[in-house]
Amino acid sequence: MNKLSLPSRRLTRTLALVAGTLISQAALAAPAWITLSADALAVLQRMVPQTQVVGTAQTPVAVPLSARSPALQTRSETVHAVEIDEQWIEMLSLMVHRELARCGGFVHHASQAEALATLHRLSLADAQPSAVGPAPSYAIDNPKEVQALLPLMQGSHLLATVDGLAAFQNRRHTSSHGVAASDWLADKWRALVPVGRKGVRVTQISHSGYPQKSVMLEIVGSTRAHESVVLGGHLDSIASGTVEGARAPGADDNASGIAALTEIIRVMMAGNYVPSRTLRFIGYAAEEVGLRGSSDIAADFLTRSEQVMGVLQLDMTAFQGDSTDIWLYTDYTSALQNTFLAQLVNKYLPIYSVGYSACGYACSDHASWHNRGFRASFPHEASNANYNRTIHTLNDTTATFGNSSAHMLKFAQLGLVYAVELGSLPRGVRGAVALGN
Numbered sequence: 001m002n003k004l005s006l007p008s009r010r011l012t013r014t015l016a017l018v019a020g021t022l023i024s025q026a027a028l029a030a031p032a033w034i035t036l037s038a039d040a041l042a043v044l045q046r047m048v049p050q051t052q053v054v055g056t057a058q059t060p061v062a063v064p065l066s067a068r069s070p071a072l073q074t075r076s077e078t079v080h081a082v083e084i085d086e087q088w089i090e091m092l093s094l095m096v097h098r099e100l101a102r103c104g105g106f107v108h109h110a111s112q113a114e115a116l117a118t119l120h121r122l123s124l125a126d127a128q129p130s131a132v133g134p135a136p137s138y139a140i141d142n143p144k145e146v147q148a149l150l151p152l153m154q155g156s157h158l159l160a161t162v163d164g165l166a167a168f169q170n171r172r173h174t175s176s177h178g179v180a181a182s183d184w185l186a187d188k189w190r191a192l193v194p195v196g197r198k199g200v201r202v203t204q205i206s207h208s209g210y211p212q213k214s215v216m217l218e219i220v221g222s223t224r225a226h227e228s229v230v231l232g233g234h235l236d237s238i239a240s241g242t243v244e245g246a247r248a249p250g251a252d253d254n255a256s257g258i259a260a261l262t263e264i265i266r267v268m269m270a271g272n273y274v275p276s277r278t279l280r281f282i283g284y285a286a287e288e289v290g291l292r293g294s295s296d297i298a299a300d301f302l303t304r305s306e307q308v309m310g311v312l313q314l315d316m317t318a319f320q321g322d323s324t325d326i327w328l329y330t331d332y333t334s335a336l337q338n339t340f341l342a343q344l345v346n347k348y349l350p351i352y353s354v355g356y357s358a359c360g361y362a363c364s365d366h367a368s369w370h371n372r373g374f375r376a377s378f379p380h381e382a383s384n385a386n387y388n389r390t391i392h393t394l395n396d397t398t399a400t401f402g403n404s405s406a407h408m409l410k411f412a413q414l415g416l417v418y419a420v421e422l423g424s425l426p427r428g429v430r431g432a433v434a435l436g437n
């Protein structure tokens with residue numbers, strides 16, 4: 001028998017993946033709308049040849065000229081809107097990662113109209129809707145607050161959170177484990193709030209179509225509570241297999257991001273830190289299946305009068321794929337805020353090096369905010385070429401990063417200095433509402 005007739009091992013694995021996940025998704029047959037990149041569409045069309053494209057847009061995207069320089073060039077990317085059957089969504093997520101070696105690649109929308117509105121906004125050179133308001137000054141002028149909190153950070157706490165989340169069979173948005181993981185995180189964040197501390201609240205946000213809730217902790221601002229700073233990361237995980245049976249520890253993707261958020265909260269509570277602006281820490285549900293939780297939440301913030309000054313996404317922080325420490329992704333993010341982040345590293349964390357990379361359309365929840373014109377940034381563990389390849393499998397465990405918190409700690413520290421500098425106003429203007437910086 002010649003070798004040619006034998007289906008390749010890779011094809012066999014893909015077919016097994018298809019079978020396993022399809023069986024668990026069959027019950028979900030219903031129309032859905034997504035926007036996705038051209039390469040993700042090619043993957044989808046191989047899976048579902050009858051896919052219907054309902055719209056296409058060209059969007060200007062900033063990509064780095066080189067990995068070590070903040071200099072950018074603009075290129076045009078194609079984003080499509082398609083109608084798809086809900087049952088294919090999880091498969092698409094797994095296949096995009098398997099075939100294109102990158103995350104996400106698509107956004108789930110509540111309606112065709114919302115998908116087309118997203119294309120329209122992306123096609124605009126400057127997607128800045130009025131709701132966001134003027135950019136903050138990005139002044140770095142709160143060293144006292146930062147230096148009081150930074151030394152309190154401990155790697156052991158980061159690992160404890162990762163171990164806690166990775167212990168769930170999986171954290172899928174539709175599984176009982178995924179629901180339990182959300183409750184676990186809400187309880188963990190509540191337990192960090194000292195008895196008697198005012199102005200700190202933990203809530204869980206329900207979403208339609210699946211049971212997993214997003215978790216939010218808010219620290220109400222003292223003088224500018226109507227302005228907020230958002231730090232987030234997704235709490236769900238994904239791997240092939242049935243809804244309840246699939247093993248998806250997601251230690252790096254994304255227990256590591258949630259661990260960094262949790263450590264920032266712990267240090268702020270321990271240091272009795274009170275920001276001027278409201279700080280929101282969000283564990284998003286259902287990122288792996290089209291950024292669903294963060295899309296709902298970003299859409300809701302567009303309708304609020306609250307001004308979001310900036311959004312930071314922490315998704316995969318534990319695996320050091322390159323010698324460079326912190327990678328700022330330039331596509332579908334805010335160049336202004338990315339510059340601010342590089343300056344914060346330079347000022348408070350000068351031992352860390354900064355690199356620049358790009359990961360394509362909708363590679364994490366920052367895209368939900370960016371697509372609505374908010375200023376979002378995505379500091380990442382590695383360049384797009386060298387990130388952790390075990391994600392979306394049962395091998396995404398702490399072993400892939402040597403059971404070490406060293407890399408995660410860098411992102412927890414960066415998140416802390418970002419939140420304090422953007423959340424605090426300089427001593428002189430704390431009370432002055434008119435200044436607007």
Ligand SMILES: [Zn+2]
Pocket residue numbers: 103234253254287315316364
């Ligand atoms: Zn992720």
